[in-house]
Amino acid sequence: MRFVVRLFPEISIKSAPVRKRWTKMLTDNLRLMAKRIHPTARVNKEWDRIEVTAKVDDPVVEGQLIDMLARTPGIANFSHVQTHPFESLHDIYELVQASWGDQLKGKTFCVRVKRTGNHDFTSTEVERYVGGGLNQNNPTGGVKLKDPDVSIGLEVKDDQVYLVTKKYQGLGGFPMGTQESVLSLISGGYDSTVASFQMIKRGLRTHYCFFNLGGREHELAVKEIAFFLWNRFGSTHRVRFISVPFEGVVGEILQKVGPSNMGVVLKRMMLRAGERIAERGGIEAMVTGEAVAQVSSQTIPNLSVIDSVTDMMVLRPLIVMDKRDIIDISRKIGAEEFSAAVPEYCGVISVKPSAKVNRAKLEAEEEKFDFSILEHALENAVVQSIDEVMDDAQELAEVELVSELPVSAKVIDIRHHTEQELRPLTVEGREVLEIPFYQLSTAYAELDKAVNYYLFCDKGVMSGLHARHLLDAGYTNVGVYRP
Ligand SMILES: Nc1ncnc2c1ncn2[C@@H]1O[C@H](COP(=O)(O)OP(=O)(O)OP(=O)(O)O)[C@@H](O)[C@H]1O
Numbered sequence: 001m002r003f004v005v006r007l008f009p010e011i012s013i014k015s016a017p018v019r020k021r022w023t024k025m026l027t028d029n030l031r032l033m034a035k036r037i038h039p040t041a042r043v044n045k046e047w048d049r050i051e052v053t054a055k056v057d058d059p060v061v062e063g064q065l066i067d068m069l070a071r072t073p074g075i076a077n078f079s080h081v082q083t084h085p086f087e088s089l090h091d092i093y094e095l096v097q098a099s100w101g102d103q104l105k106g107k108t109f110c111v112r113v114k115r116t117g118n119h120d121f122t123s124t125e126v127e128r129y130v131g132g133g134l135n136q137n138n139p140t141g142g143v144k145l146k147d148p149d150v151s152i153g154l155e156v157k158d159d160q161v162y163l164v165t166k167k168y169q170g171l172g173g174f175p176m177g178t179q180e181s182v183l184s185l186i187s188g189g190y191d192s193t194v195a196s197f198q199m200i201k202r203g204l205r206t207h208y209c210f211f212n213l214g215g216r217e218h219e220l221a222v223k224e225i226a227f228f229l230w231n232r233f234g235s236t237h238r239v240r241f242i243s244v245p246f247e248g249v250v251g252e253i254l255q256k257v258g259p260s261n262m263g264v265v266l267k268r269m270m271l272r273a274g275e276r277i278a279e280r281g282g283i284e285a286m287v288t289g290e291a292v293a294q295v296s297s298q299t300i301p302n303l304s305v306i307d308s309v310t311d312m313m314v315l316r317p318l319i320v321m322d323k324r325d326i327i328d329i330s331r332k333i334g335a336e337e338f339s340a341a342v343p344e345y346c347g348v349i350s351v352k353p354s355a356k357v358n359r360a361k362l363e364a365e366e367e368k369f370d371f372s373i374l375e376h377a378l379e380n381a382v383v384q385s386i387d388e389v390m391d392d393a394q395e396l397a398e399v400e401l402v403s404e405l406p407v408s409a410k411v412i413d414i415r416h417h418t419e420q421e422l423r424p425l426t427v428e429g430r431e432v433l434e435i436p437f438y439q440l441s442t443a444y445a446e447l448d449k450a451v452n453y454y455l456f457c458d459k460g461v462m463s464g465l466h467a468r469h470l471l472d473a474g475y476t477n478v479g480v481y482r483p
Pocket residue numbers: 184185186187188189190191192193209210211212213267270287288289290291294295297298
């Protein structure tokens with residue numbers, strides 16, 4: 001089987017040396033991946049195209065090669081082609097008639113020919129001869145040069161004719177490795193996932209940085225997404241996944257920062273930490289999934305307060321995109337199910353978020369922040385190669401979930417104290433302890449081990465994550481209460 005790959009037009013207009021270098025990179029990338037699919041797969045570079053062949057007649061291999069080409073950055077489109085030797089114009093006509101004749105009934109069509117080599121006919125002569133013959137010998141809707149129902153692509157190269165049997169859309173963008181590295185701040189939601197994809201598609205080597213706010217399950221879900229993106233669109237280049245334990249930072253924000261500023265301060269802490277991690281890895285730009293006014297921390301005034309903590313360039317590929325379009329891309333690239341399954345971190349952060357934070361007030365609040373906690377988080381960041389991230393995905397501890405509480409059980413309401421005040425939880429006949437999740441790990445140690453505790457939060461996500469946390473820490477008397 002044979003595929004002809006056309007370069008993304010933005011590559012074709014580059015200067016000759018750049019084009020040559022980038023085409024070589026795309027060829028190398030394809031070679032690496034094709035070899036993983038079948039040992040006979042070969043990738044050959046020519047000036048304006050790349051050919052991918054495999055000496056095997058197997059629809060599974062064919063499907064895998066099509067999938068590989070459809071998800072490789074740098075390709076405009078690609079065609080499945082059949083090659084045949086020919087001696088005369090009439091041979092070409094017969095080949096086309098055999099493969100296209102019965103598909104032209106009632107349809108308008110045109111024949112497009114590209115020719116290379118020495119022949120005693122021109123491309124236009126081939127188009128006329130073959131088109132005329134097809135029209136005469138089939139009940140077609142006639143030749144139509146503009147917007148025909150069927151466009152038949154042919155390539156005549158020396159003594160071979162290439163018949164296009166099917167044409168596929170490529171991903172576009174630039175070949176992986178042609179651009180620099182970036183550090184994508186990924187939370188696993190639709191936005192940062194799609195933002196990371198956009199970077200990969202443009203040929204940027206995209207490393208991942210995750211600030212762990214919600215425990216091991218959240219981390220694993222994000223690792224799964226990052227691995228998926230890399231494996232599907234950028235696996236020719238090894239990247240890193242950095243996980244930064246950020247629960248301490250969140251706890252400190254919740255204690256030192258007023259509700260309206262929390263979201264913006266959290267993002268400032270993320271950019272501060274992200275910048276340091278990027279610098280350690282020799283990376284010059286960060287990427288986030290923010291879009292203007294999608295939430296209140298993403299207004300222009302707030303984004304500018306967020307940005308002011310770093311000199312490093314922050315790329316926001318989704319900045320003017322609508323959420324609906326972002327989710328459409330997520331669906332198209334197969335990431336939607338992953339992002340939909342990522343637990344939304346319900347405890348953090350702004351209870352009454354402000355669309356325009358008061359910068360002076362925010363900076364005054366930040367002065368109370370203990371920055372050694374941020375340093376501690378950075379020291380404890382775990383760096384993994386992306387192909388190793390799923391190795392540590394051991395089974396998560398099972399958590400008991402109850403809607404009716406056992407007689408002697410107590411409930412721990414782990415919501416933020418402002419929510420506890422707004423909507424206090426009462427459970428008839430049971431004691432409810434109010435321990436916000438950011439105090440839980442220290443407070444839990446003080447509790448009576450003989451009692452069973454069931455954690456409660458609004459969505460059941462945080463309570464599940466924290467119950468798992470406690471189980472991991474060796475406590476056994478803990479579950480989740482979902483009334
Ligand atoms: N836990 C996290 N780890 C790493 N980056 C994060 C984290 N939370 C947020 N970010 C970064 O900050 C950006 C803005 O976060 P925010 O929670 O305001 O927005 P979002 O638009 O809902 O993002 P997403 O859909 O990616 O979760 C995210 O797109 C992401 O780049």
